[in-house]
Amino acid sequence: MLALGAFPLVWFLSQAILFRELTEIVSRNLLVVFALPLVLLLFFYYF
Numbered sequence: 001m002l003a004l005g006a007f008p009l010v011w012f013l014s015q016a017i018l019f020r021e022l023t024e025i026v027s028r029n030l031l032v033v034f035a036l037p038l039v040l041l042l043f044f045y046y047f
Helices: 002-025 028-046
Strands: none
């Protein structure tokens, strides 16, 4: 149960750091266009 709570938190933090690093290179709008379908795909795949 703890792993289920800890893993998304670690994943979210790593994504936030990665997102901040990528926005310095790639424009934010372009990243959102790629990230949104990916997040939705993963969401519907797991739930």
